[in-house]
Amino acid sequence: MDLMQLNEPQRQAVLHTEGALLVLAGAGSGKTRVITCRIGHLLERVPAEQIVALTFTNKAAREMRDRVVEQVGRGKAKGLTISTFHSLGVRILRQEIEQLGYKKNFSIYPTSDQLRLVRDMVQGRQLPSGGNVDPDRILWLISAAKNELVEANDYTANPRDEYEVLTAEIYPRYQKSLKACNAIDFDDILLLTIRLFERFADVLDRYRQQFRYIMVDEYQDTNHVQYHMLRLLSSAHHNLCVVGDDDQSIYGWRGAKPGNILDFGKDFPGARVIKLEQNYRSTGNILAAANALIVHNQDRHGKKLWTAGDAGADVVYRCCDDGEDEAMAVVEVIHRERFRHQYQYRDFAILYRTNGQSRAFEEQLRYENIPYVLIGGQQFFDRKEVKDALAYLKVMANPLDEVNLLRILNYPKRGIGETTAERLIQASVVGECSLWDVLHHSAGIEGIGEKAGEAIQNFIALMERYQRRYRQPGQLVTTTQELFRELQLEEELYRQADDPKKARRRVENLHEVVNAVSSYEEREAIATLESFLEKVSLLDRDEPPRGSKEEKLKQDAVVLMSLHSSKGLEFPCVFLVGMEEGSLPHNKTIEETQDVSEERRLCYVGITRARQQLTLLGAARRKKYGRLQPREVSRFLSEIPESLIFHEKGDRQAAPPEQQEAMASDFFSNIQDMLK
Ligand SMILES: Nc1ncnc2c1ncn2[C@@H]1O[C@H](COP(=O)(O)OP(=O)(O)OP(=O)(O)O)[C@@H](O)[C@H]1O
């Protein structure tokens, strides 16, 4: 392990391996590097199996693993656990969940499946004060409860809040339904892991013994449940190293408070605290702007970042006429800087407060044939055609998964109509057995005609045939391809769509599912249907499937993402767009709390992603419901001293001739790429 690539406090953090340690430091000061080097250092002393590093996204986990592999080689990195909290939880549950009364092949329900369960429960219900029940709101309350470790039977409602009263009734029923489907939801992953540890001392003991060195990146964003899990896992040896920055705490709405990280010393008495102050990421000007902004927050653990590097280019602010103009300005700078500094497309990131802001930029980038990748937006796995196809795989893996079984029972249409489905459900409720079992004995059920009965038998036969095939090793892709072909899913999509373009897009998405299975099978030594589905359900909210077109595009493409998603990343050139009151800080925050400190931290996160160039943009007017409305410049801009900001004029100048030529040739090669 080469400790030479570290400064003194970083080195101390790497060498402090026994006992609790907090590295509290600002953006770009090398916190993540401390973790990767610490893993490298530990690997020279202890078996890889004893080391765990936890992060918040799969992407961050993959990057961390890549960095470790770079340092120590693939062989030595084998056996390390570098994952998200949730992946670790699932791994533990797959081993132990039977003790809690579930089967090992449990499903993980995404929001849409959860919603379906709750919707069925509140269907036709009215609130005491009138109006329909919003199932989303109930799910939200259940999720909040689970994140506070409150289980269904312990939930107590404030009697004056009608939604809480309703939740007190629905929560236990919801939990029972989940269990009947042999399914858990996303919040259950950590909640059940903790329950396992609390109820079965031997289980906790085993994992405490195994994971002797625990590290956590972005600790400022851990919520109550995650914190609890860490406490339990480290309770025997206290070898817990957490790194974070209170100024980058941006998940308050999920229960993470900037104060949590500052309490670390109280939670782990005797913990060592190390501060890092040298920033290696950004130029002097960018850093000065970030520092100037964040001092406006109260109750910080004050720290000052400095850099040994140059002041660099000015931070640029550009006030545009409107949203379209803002998008054109961004594209113009991309063309110009690519030409001037030989940047690649992937060196640029466009960051915004809410995902809805991406549209104008996407249009403009598309118009100019600039490759881009949108992180976020509608998730691939949320699309209907994708969910329908995946539902088949999910039921193959877990036939008790009733939500997905109902989804495919008559898709594509096979003559099992709604009345038949209702009779089947009724029979499963009365007989207290699963729908899957009922299907096997449907012949004896009253009111199910001969034709429907035959369709059910054919359906069962098909499912069982493919279940057997999926159990044969090395056949994942071919089985999936054949299954989709036999079901004629493509034909069904063409039949359903009202225009051929839409149909083609959906068919493409279906192909992407097959691609995702294929690249998963290529990647994994032991590829099973269950673990493929598990990977899919644990994907980051904004992750494209591996092996998809979207993912390939990422290789050299401008990145568009929300400020929240940009945490931990860095780019040579950053555009922070929509610097307006109502956008950043966001209206909702201004109206609800008036406390804009979390919004300021978001802005700070955005600014500190930039390495060389930071361009802030805003519009003087913006369309709202189709009408242009005046906008005010963000207060955050006025908190950065004028001396640090260069105000660029809005009127675009023609590019010099040699640049125009380069742009034309870019344009041409992009078109050629697209035609390939
Ligand atoms: N001692 C060092 N010498 C040279 N470069 C360094 C050093 N430490 C970190 N860096 C580089 O500085 C950049 C920022 O490091 P890193 O991402 O670890 O910071 P961080 O504190 O985790 O930032 P963030 O708060 O945004 O997550 C990276 O490009 C990293 O390689």
Ligand SMILES: [Mg+2]
């Ligand atoms: Mg980091």
